[in-house]
Amino acid sequence: MAKIKISTTDLVWIFTEKLRSFDECFPGTDIAIVPSKDGWTAVTGSRRRIEHPGYARRIGQIQKQLREIYVLAKD
Numbered sequence: 001m002a003k004i005k006i007s008t009t010d011l012v013w014i015f016t017e018k019l020r021s022f023d024e025c026f027p028g029t030d031i032a033i034v035p036s037k038d039g040w041t042a043v044t045g046s047r048r049r050i051e052h053p054g055y056a057r058r059i060g061q062i063q064k065q066l067r068e069i070y071v072l073a074k075d
Contacts, residue, residue: 003068003069003070004069004070004071005070005071006070006071006072006073007072007073008032008033008034008040008072011033011040011066011070012031012032012033014066014070015031015033015042015059015066016031018062019055019059019062022054022058030044030045030048031043031044031059032044033072035072038067039071040067040070040072041063042063044056
C-alpha cells in the first residue's frame with residue numbers, strides 16, 4: 001500500500017491530537033517533524049523527555065504508527 005504524502009505541519013497536528021488522549025501528555029506539546037534516514041522523525045525538547053518519560057514513550061509509539069501511513073511531502 002502506498003504511503004500518504006503529508007506536510008510537516010499536518011503531521012504535527014496529528015501528533016498533537018493523538019497525544020491529547022493520554023493522561024501523561026499535556027497541552028502545549030512542542031513537537032517538530034524533521035526529515036531523517038527513516039523518512040522523518042518526531043523530536044521534542046530534552047527537558048520534556050527527561051521530566052516526562054511517559055510523554056517521550058508515547059511520541060515513539062505514535063511515530064511508529066504514523067510512519068507506516070505517512071511520508072513527508074516534498075517542499
